[in-house]
Amino acid sequence: MLEIISGSSVKKLDTDFITEKGITSHRLMENAALAFCDWFEENYHRNDKVGIFCGPGNNGGDGLAIARLLWRKGYDIIVFLVGDTEKASADCRLNRELLPDKLPAISMSSDDIAHMEFDLNVVVDAMLGIGVNRPLAGDFLNMVVKLNDLSNVRKVAVDIPTGLPADECLQGEALKADVTVSFQYPKFSLMFPEHAGYVGVLHVVGIGIGNKFMRQFTESKYYLQPSDISKRHLNFSRFAHKGDFGRVLLVGGSYGSIGAVRMSAEAALRTGSGLATCFVPACGVDVIQASLPEVQVISSSGEKRLCWDEGDMGVNRFDAVGIGPGMGGSAETVTFLESFLNVYKGPKVIDADAINILSNHKKLLNYLDKDAILTPHIKEFERLVGHCENHKQRLGKALEFSSEHSCVLVLKGAHTSISFPDGTQYFNSTGNKHMATGGAGDVLTGMITSFLGQGYGTKNAVLCGVFQHGLAGEIASEDKKRGTIATDIIQAIPKSYLQLNVD
Template identity: 35%
Template sequence: MPKILSVKQLYAADTATVKKNDISFIDLMEHVGTLCFQWIHDRLQGDPITIQIFCGTGNNGGDGLVIARHLKQYGYNVKTHIINCGNDRSEVFLKNYDRLKEIGVWAEMITCESELPAVSENDMVVDAIFGLGLSRKPENLIKKVIEHINGSNAFVLSIDFPSGLYAEKSVTDTVSVVKAYHTLTFQTPKLAFLLPENRYYTKTWEVLDIGLDAEYIYNAKTDNYLLYKQDIKPMYRFREKFSHKGEFGHAVIIGGSYGKMGAVTLSTKAAISIGSGLVTAHIPQCGYQIIQTSVPEIMVEVDAENEMQKFDININATVIGIGVGMGTHIETVKGFTEFLNKNKVPLVLDADALNIISKNKELLKLVPENSVLTPHPKEFERLVGKWKNDYDKLKKLRSLSKKHKIIIVLKGAYSAIAHEGALFFNSTGNPALSTAGSGDVLTGIITGLIAQNYHPFEAAKMGVYLHGKTSELAMKTKVYETFIASDIIDYLSSAIMDLLMKEPKVVPQKEAESKNDKKAKPDEGTEMYI
């Protein structure tokens, strides 16, 4: 599972790599800079645009100089600038400065504002000012350079980090951070890229495998992970020939109120669609016909006329998903409290179930261990109060989940799943999911997975992953705006199929050519897992 390592661990990984391979740091930097150059060259293919490389005087700047040298040697139109960041210059920066001179290139020094180079919106900017080593907010001349880059409208590629963005703490001066289009970050994903407060500093990012010591990374301890397909795929359970619906559990969804029956409709439909053997909706009477007609596959139990009051469930439920569209009517609050006092079944709590608990935090003690809570940020704020910044928010998330031995899915662009003090960030999804009812569908998916005996922690990870994946797969025929919550359900099959597909084999060019010129087809290696 891809680990998100700390700055300290990344520096230690450098050291371990250099030692183990008996190479020098300059060799490692050459390798890293060459990979970045290759990334650019693969895309530009010799395009004569102007590439402006801004370098600091640490190792991030050193990477920039390696990139500059290779681009120059390939005939690109490169302008290299060094910003005077103080008296200290890293040893490998200086070595690469000399290497650049050896091929006849003199980098321009920027020592004052009047020396800022003109940058056109047609240029490409490579930002190699600061990376992991940012120790304080950029000020004075460096701030001016960053503002200058941001004001240029050029395509900005940041190396390792958008300069000015800290790896592990919040930015205090939002204008002194480079706003990159893309960031090539090294070896592991970075926590900073997953936080909404940093959304403007890089539109996209990717991890470049720079070959740091695998053993060190394997043994490194962390509480932060990013979930990918390879983490979810092994969880999937195939159905056997003689299986029957009784083996796949009975999910109950409780919720709905007058005017909000769509939420339960979506949740129950999602629960049956993800494979729960049986699904029952426990809803107010006003929703009876609506839900029976909309989802004929499920059963219905009714409560009071217009809102939930009695919570009198007469079913042997495997799991109960509760709260969607439920409202917070005084009688609902009363009934829900009594329900929690009696209930022993694992729960998935969402929406108004969370809003009611937020008003009476004592109720959290009644939530069974390993239940799953799925708040969006506003619901989470109601539960834990305001946070100072996103790092503080994550601290609150870990601590609430640990204290009550529950699993919390804090929803967002990179939904974070908290379990036993660790955070697992989801990598799938896109803004198509920013649509009414998409959280209700998630509740149904997770409830339906738990019904099938997936451990709630597994159900949360798999549910969030598949939910997000539907929105990606749908973009072949839809756009963000036209994708609605029901589409998530419609695309669940595709998301599961995608999970079971083997990744296409990437055949290295030379290998492919040497095999009697038998070219690898683009989809070669794509086959079902079974």
Template identity: 35%
Template sequence: MLPLLTSAQIRRADAYTIANEPITAIDLMERASKAFVGWFINHFPDKKQAISFYCGMGNNGGDGLAIARILSQHQYKKLHVKIARFNDKASDDFNINLERLKQTAIPVIEINKGEDLPDEDSTIIIDALLGAGLNKPLSGDYERLVKYINKLNRTVVAVDVPTGFFSEGEVPPEATAVKADLVITFQQPRVNFLLPESAPYINCWEAVSIGINEKYLQSLNSAYQFIEEKDVRELLKPRHRFSNKGTYGHTLIIAGQAKTMGAALLSASAAVHAGAGLTTACVPESGLAALNSYQPEIMAIVRSDHKLPEIEWDKFTSVAIGPGLGKGEDAVALLSAVTKNYKKPVVIDADALNLLAEHKGLLPYLHAGSILTPHMKEFDRLFGNHTSWWHRLQTGMEQARKLQVYIILKNDYTITISPEGKAYFNPTGNAAMASGGMGDVLTGIIAALLAQKYTSLQACLIAAYVHGKAGDELALPNRLNVVLPGKLAAQLPVTMAKLMA
């Protein structure tokens, strides 16, 4: 997994690399700048485009100066450097790179405090004003310059972190920050790149390796981790000869009402396709015909509105409850029965989450290792209203520890939060999956993996990754604008087989 570091941790990692590789600070900056240029020239190959660099006087500005010089060595001709001299302090590495830049023909102008901002004719702007580590909103000349850049309506590429954007912590509402079409960041993305507050400021990002010591990065034991495909490949267990349906467990999906049977069908179908040896759906009698016709491989426990069904809890290796369940008295009784009678981790989704929010007395009965799968509104119903995703993330880490459960907080980068205080960001998935029923499919996948004796953490990480990967395989090559949940469920065996190949 790729550790996601805070700005303070990144400074420590840079210092460790400098001391132990060993390498000088200016040479590490040169290496980072070359990594930036390597990615840039492959995606902006037109060397006749005019490019302007807006550089501060710290190390981010030093990166910008070095990038301009290296691009000139690659025969980019129309380069312009503009230095924001809004204070009297400059970093040593900035000064070294400024002297190196003077050996080229690249024109340099300075923007001093309070001066009129220069006209801008370039089609591409490189933002190297401030970078990471910002801990207060922009003001004064920096705020004025950033607003000017944003109004130009040009292609903007930020070096490491857009100026004014917080790498971690709460992003202030209506913050003034550079709106970047692309961020080329060093070594790994920042945590806030993966939260929805980044949307107004970052269209896309790319992390380029600059050779920071990997063992040291891992030793920092960051609370934030980014899942990689190799992690999921290592976790998935292929099927072996002489195994049978009993080898892969029996999952129970408690879901559905007369008008919401689709949720139950999708969740149970996903469990079948994700490899549960046996799948039983506990559904209302009115939904039995739909279940049998939709997926004959699924068995049924039929329930009525007025009487709890008799369930042999010990025969099931996993249980999920919630999709389309409703919020009536029968649903409350079912949830209560699950929390009090089933002695293994339970997957709780949708209506069951909302019932937990209304009946918080059931929370202490959750078996350790249970998995809650809320979207933003369900999360806030459970744990209180939040003003930011960073705040939501911190609450999730606190509640996962307190309740000894796993929380899958759905998002573009779906986050698995563990009782050990870790947050794992999932990289797969796309906007074509924004369709009703996708969460029901995810629940079924998690339940199937638990049935196959994956741990709760493994089930969360694999399910989130495979769910998004199947959506990517359907949407991206075929240029689909919408991926339907039922199609995604059917894709699961193919996606999982590719990962295990």
């Protein structure tokens, strides 16, 4: 599991690591460059024409080291020097001196930036790193604007795109990277959806700083990796029966919206639930029975919306419940949700319309507890807590909400965040833009509910559910791209187990 460390801690981390290992800062920079080049070789051909744009700081030093290493590997490299080279850092100056004489390195004046045309296939951005604390200006701004205007050119940012602060929201302009290759750990601001158009696809490469050392700088924020998930999965005996894999109940649906709870139920089955039951309005019974014969169905006394018939359901016989998809927000449904939350005491996932009801009827928040997992998207979340100026503020409020109500808060989106009452916050590394489709959230509800029912416990259930949901989305979209729909994600869930090597 990768720590997410603030930019203000990086300098001390690097200094302490260099001291402990008895290496130079240049050696650590060389490690970073080698790691970047290993990644680059896997993704770009030697016949690509690569322009590496280097500033005067340590990020520029990384870029110069990368240029030297890639040139020696046979890449067609040209270096562009941006900014005041007289003020270059010591390691940047050293890497400038180490450039081979035959490797072209051009110092860019303001006039050059304004008029030069770049004939490149790939841009590597190493102008400014995590030390940026104000909007770009001067040559750096002009160069970023110039590079952002280049079409049909892949842009790769070294550690962080130029202009993007490490811990705050962007003010002004920044380089719009297609890919960001971050060293050792992702920077906090790379998790913000406002920055998605600047970060592109995020890759994290190791540079030799182990997790044990980095824990000294922990800020209780973590970036999930496949190895973190595989070890959280339970192993079941060959003698296990369907009851051992959990009895789950999916509650939701209303006239015209039965599909939502149906997808949650199928997702629960594909995730491994032994027994799945739907509780739906009477109008949904035939729909569920005909389209998903593997589940049982309980009918509400309400024809088009959920109503509570106290004592009729025996809900506490279920190991976990997912509630909310497609249930609407009528007065009857509000009464139903309050009665249900009052009666059911087990692990639960609260999603979609159930969250909107909580937002409009705040007294129902009193029913939340350590066994409750809320899964809002950004708009649903802001209905709960009020308007947020930016994602950093949202993440802070997510932690506050989780702590105040002793529940788990899953804030869905790119790099979905998971906030726990103890103050820890996890960020997902799986998923892509092709999952932005109706019903994807209902699939997540079913997956987390399934893991809860299988006995994973709250923390493992939510981490495994969020990660594998994103992974299934990646698998489903490999050949469908923007044609991916929610049921495609469901069908890819079994392949996510195969990819994680989980039996």
